[in-house]
Each structure stands twice: as C-alpha cells, then as structure tokens.
Amino acid sequence: MELLLNQEWVKLIIVTLAGFLIGLDIKTHRLKKDSVSEIGSVRTYAFIALVSYVFAKINIYLYMLGYTAIVAHFLLFYVYKLKNKKSGILLFLLTSLVYTFGIIILKFGAWFLVVVFIAIIFISNLNKRLKKFYNIFDEKEVETLAKVVLLSGVILPLLPRVNIHEYIPVSFFKVWLAVVVVSMFSYTGYILKKYVFKEKGYWLTGILGGIYSSTATTIVLAKKARTSKSVNLFVSSIIIATAIMYLRLLGIAFAFNIKIADKLAIPFIILALISSLISMYFYYKARRDFQSNLNEEEDQNPLELGTAFLFAFMFIFLASLTHIVLSRYGDIGLNILSFIVGLTDIDPFVLSILSSKFSVSADGATTAILIAAGSNNILKAIYSYMFSKNKIGVVSGIMLLFLGALTIIAGLVV
Numbered sequence: 001m002e003l004l005l006n007q008e009w010v011k012l013i014i015v016t017l018a019g020f021l022i023g024l025d026i027k028t029h030r031l032k033k034d035s036v037s038e039i040g041s042v043r044t045y046a047f048i049a050l051v052s053y054v055f056a057k058i059n060i061y062l063y064m065l066g067y068t069a070i071v072a073h074f075l076l077f078y079v080y081k082l083k084n085k086k087s088g089i090l091l092f093l094l095t096s097l098v099y100t101f102g103i104i105i106l107k108f109g110a111w112f113l114v115v116v117f118i119a120i121i122f123i124s125n126l127n128k129r130l131k132k133f134y135n136i137f138d139e140k141e142v143e144t145l146a147k148v149v150l151l152s153g154v155i156l157p158l159l160p161r162v163n164i165h166e167y168i169p170v171s172f173f174k175v176w177l178a179v180v181v182v183s184m185f186s187y188t189g190y191i192l193k194k195y196v197f198k199e200k201g202y203w204l205t206g207i208l209g210g211i212y213s214s215t216a217t218t219i220v221l222a223k224k225a226r227t228s229k230s231v232n233l234f235v236s237s238i239i240i241a242t243a244i245m246y247l248r249l250l251g252i253a254f255a256f257n258i259k260i261a262d263k264l265a266i267p268f269i270i271l272a273l274i275s276s277l278i279s280m281y282f283y284y285k286a287r288r289d290f291q292s293n294l295n296e297e298e299d300q301n302p303l304e305l306g307t308a309f310l311f312a313f314m315f316i317f318l319a320s321l322t323h324i325v326l327s328r329y330g331d332i333g334l335n336i337l338s339f340i341v342g343l344t345d346i347d348p349f350v351l352s353i354l355s356s357k358f359s360v361s362a363d364g365a366t367t368a369i370l371i372a373a374g375s376n377n378i379l380k381a382i383y384s385y386m387f388s389k390n391k392i393g394v395v396s397g398i399m400l401l402f403l404g405a406l407t408i409i410a411g412l413v414v
Contacts, residue, residue, distance in 0.1 A: 011053065011105050014113065015049045015050065015053045015102055018098075018117045019046045019047070019098050020045065020049075021117070021121075022045050022049075022097075022117070022120060022121075023041070023043070026091070027042050045098050048099055049101045051066055052066065052099045053101065053105065055102065056103040066099070067096075074095070097120055100116075101113055101116075161173045161174075164316070178256070202237040205217070206221065206237035206240040206279075207240055207241070211244055214248075215376065215379065215383070217238075218396075219383050219387055221238050222234075222383060222384045222388040222392070222396075226390065230286060231392050232285040232286035233283070234388075234396065235282045235392060235395045235396045236279045238380075238400070242377060242400065246268045246271050246373070249264075250269070252347075252354070253354055256351065256354035257354040260354060260366055260369070267366075267414060271407055274406070275403055314345065314348035318349045322337065325337050326360055334368050335367060338372040338411075340375070343379045346372045349372055350369050353365050354369075363414065367412065370411025371407075374406070374407030374409075375404065376404075377403045377407060378404040381404065
C-alpha cells in the first residue's frame with residue numbers, strides 16, 4: 001500500500017482530488033451566502049493543486065513563480081473587493097494552502113497532505129461553532145486563559161530550578177508549576193460549574209464546587225441556605241464539597257510527590273468515602289424536596305493573573321515559614337503550623353510541603369497535610385453557621401467538625 005502511494009501518478013491524483021474537494025467546499029459556502037465575491041469555479045482549485053504539483057516537481061523556482069502569479073492575481077481581486085466594501089482574505093489563504101499541496105506531498109508524503117486537508121475542512125466549517133462559543137463564553141475568561149497558557153508554556157521552562165534562598169527551599173520553577181497545576185484543577189471545576197452544568201441542583205453544585213474550592217462553595221451554599229427550609233439538601237451539598245476536597249488534594253499530591261501521595265491515599269480515600277456516605281444519607285432524606293436552580297454569586301475565575309500571583313506569593317511565604325518552623329521546632333512545630341494554616345487557604349501550604357525539600361519525613365509531611373485539611377474543615381464548620389445562622393448551619397457545622405476532628409486524628413496516628 002505504501003509503495004502504491006509513492007507512485008507519481010497516484011500522488012498527482014490525490015493532489016488534484018484534494019484541490020477539487022476544497023473548491024467544492026468553498027463553492028458550497030459561497031452559495032449559502034449568495035456572494036459574488038469569488039474566484040473561479042470548483043475546477044479552478046483542482047487546477048491550482050495540479051499546477052502546484054507539476055511546478056514543484058520541475059523545480060523550486062518555477063514553483064515560486066507560480067505562487068507569485070497567484071499573489072498578483074489576488075491583489076487585483078482584493079482591489080475589486082475593497083470597492084465593494086469587502087475586505088476578507090479567507091479565499092487568498094485557502095488558495096495559498098491549496099497551492100502548497102504539490103510540495104507537501106513531494107516532501108512529506110500523502111499522509112501529511114491528508115492531515116492538512118482535514119484541518120482545512122474542519123477550520124473552514126468552524127464559523128458557526130465559534131459564534132456559539134463567543135455567545136456562551138466570557139471573552140475576558142478566554143483572554144485570561146490565553147495569558148496563563150502563555151506564562152505556563154513560555155515562561156515556565158525558562159525559570160531557574162535552583163532554590164530561591166537558603167531559607168526558601170523551593171525554586172521559581174516549582175512555585176509557578178504549583179500555580180499552574182492548582183489553577184488548572186480549579187479552572188476545570190469552575191468551567192464545569194459555570195458553563196457545562198448551568199441548570200444544576202445544589203448537590204451537583206457541591207460536587208463541582210469541591211473541585212474548585214470547597215471553602216468558597218461552603219460559603220455560597222450557606223448564604224443560600226439562610227432563607228431555605230431544605231435542611232437535608234443543603235447539608236448534603238455542603239458535605240459532598242468536602243468529600244471532593246479530599247480527592248482534589250490527593251490528585252495534587254500525586255502530581256507533585258508520589259511518595260507522600262501513597263501515604264495520603266488510604267486516609268484521604270477513607271475520609272472521602274465517609275464524607276460521601278454522610279452526604280448521601282442526607283441527600284436520600286431530601287430526595288423528595290424541591291430542588292430549585294442555584295442562582296449564586298459570580299465566582300472569580302481561578303486563572304485571573306492577580307489570583308495566580310497571590311497564590312505564588314503565599315506559596316513562597318509558607319515555604320519560608322515552614323522551613324523556619326521545622327529548623328527551630330521540628331515536627332511538633334510543623335503540626336501546630338499546619339493547624340493554624342488550615343484556618344486559611346490550605347493549597348499553598350500543601351504545595352509547599354509537596355514541592356520543597358524540607359528536612360521532614362514523608363510521615364511527617366503526611367501528618368501535616370492531614371492536620372491542615374482537618375483544620376480547614378473546622379473553618380468551614382464556622383463559615384457554615386456564620387453565613388446561614390439556622391438549622392442547616394448547625395447540622396452541617398456539626399458534620400464538618402466531626403470530619404475535621406477525624407481528619408486531624410488520622411493525621412496524628414498515621
């Protein structure tokens with residue numbers, strides 16, 4: 001089969017057919033738009049592809065001369081378009097790509113030409129899908145995503161991999177890598193929560209919010225619960241967010257430190273299972289309750305650059321603080337610090353433990369992370385009552401205190 005594709009007459013047929021099909025696709029679009037702004041017919045593109053193959057086969061200079069002729073022709077055509085108040089260059093781009101078919105198949109083979117052909121057909125039919133995309137997605141979020149991708153793909157590989165300072169046992173590379181990984185975890189939950197499951201019940205909000213931030217989700221649900229009588233439903237939703245938090249932290253641990261992640265796996269999975277069972281119990285009791293849609297406050301995009309740089313600062317600060325506490329007070333000091341940090345945002349602290357080369361054992365790091373997670377549950381219990389001030393806050397607060405104590409005990413006996 002490969003030998004057959006390499007024969008010259010087969011290449012010529014493939015190139016001509018590809019040009020013909022592109023011309024047919026262009027003609028279809030032009031007929032839909034009832035546009036008179038077109039060049040030639042379907043056969044024109046078949047001939048352009050054929051000419052490109054013949055010229056490329058003879059020599060590169062003739063091939064370049066052929067393209068120069070096409071550019072000159074299109075310049076005249078473009079002047080005509082401008083007079084008719086049209087300025088699109090899509091036809092020029094498509095014709096230029098068709099003219100590359102000949103040299104593509106000669107240099108890279110038929111398989112690459114097929115890939116290019118599929119890409120052209122896909123992109124040329126993408127316009128309607130893009131219009132839907134623009135209507136659904138906030139352009140600011142797309143812009144922010146592009147910025148972070150740029151900083152991740154371009155800046156990250158250039159960052160130094162040596163420790164910042166003797167008191168900051170982490171490199172700039174690991175700091176920004178941590179920002180990227182945690183932001184992507186959060187962004188996945190954020191996108192699912194905001195766009196994919198817009199018409200959602202409270203329980204599903206708890207699941208998706210747990211991927212994004214269980215603390216923020218607890219606050220949002222507690223605020224909504226203030227005027228609700230659906231006790232079981234809200235308690236179930238708040239608890240399931242914490243169950244997802246355990247799995248989220250475990251996923252981050254496996255991304256950065258497999259040795260510590262292995263030790264966290266059993267306690268975190270058990271805690272996630274216990275939390276899920278508690279949530280399912282309350283959800284089962286609430287299954288006949290009316291579930292209205294959640295019109296909550298707008299979440300902040302976790303990929304906002306301000307948020308990312310704040311996370312990076314907290315990462316470096318907590319890495320430095322952890323280093324000082326460990327050097328002066330050992331594991332006991334680290335455990336106390338873990339409990340205190342758990343009353344804030346635990347992600348930077350957990351990442352500093354996973355990414356830095358502290359003089360602490362894997363067991364000590366596991367204990368610290370579990371204590372921080374348990375302390376964070378206590379904070380969420382306080383938030384749950386503070387923002388609801390009703391029976392929902394009391395019941396969910398008790399459940400979160402139970403999970404917090406259980407998590408801390410697991411950390412101390414692990």
